[in-house]
Amino acid sequence: MRTGLAVLALATIASACGEGGGGDKVEPAGGQQPYQAPPARALDSYATKLRAAHAASVAAAKRWGLKKVPLTAPEPPEKKPEITTRDGFEVDGHRRLGLPPVFTTVPTKEKILFLTIDDGEEKDPAFLRMMSELKIPYSAFLSDYLVKEDYGYFKKMRDGGVGLHNHTLHHPYLPALSRARQTREICGMQKVIEKHYGERPALFRPPYGNYDKNTLRAAKSCGITHVPLWNEEVFVDRWEYREWDRSLHPGDIVLTHFRGRDDWKGTMPDMIRRFLDRVTAEGYAVARLEDYL
Ligand SMILES: [Zn+2]
16 A cells, blocks of 8 residues: 555656656746745755656666666555565474564555575675666575675665575585584674674575574574565576465565576576566565564
């Protein structure tokens, strides 16, 4: 649902962009017009700003080779949805032990998706520019053995408002490890992120999506509240799906990776282009996962 302000904003964008120009420029009334009220000027400058913002979006979409301007996500919900563990994804005693929920979709009726990017191998400056110019939100799930090559790259990401989250120190297959070693992998990464980026993450994603009861107990013990997995994965040349219907659904979490030409037949911007062109064509906007959890 949109707020009144958002509706006004959209209406203003539509009229600002629909006109050939000039029509919105109100001639100042005569010298002593008593109703030259500030709100009218304020609205005019608001419309001017919106028009400038829209022009910037069109230019950015063009510059990055998108077929269409990405849709803007609705305002975040006032009341966050209740997140529960997906059927079949529970561990023994999940609810009784109060373990963090494991889920692949966020309950919402809005046509929105959440983009999550894992590991941290590729550190492409063009990707940072692309995402900030297009204003596409995403969340990063980082593994220290890759991130430590250049902590500064992810600091720029954080400074741009991206949530940095936990994907373990060394990316092991966690269910093969003892509870103590799992705790070192997960809680150790909490400390690394806090040390370099100033905040302990609330979100954790186990490598390969594999976890057991000890994983969730370890995660909970060092402050993790949610374990988002994914419902689709996007690569530079294809999509993969968890569901048989091979479609996007409202609230789906989409996974991709920080990868480039070493692993893929293309760059991160190429992958984002594939992602956004499809998402926009199907009427979805990309929203910020942290706003819903
Ligand atoms: Zn991973």
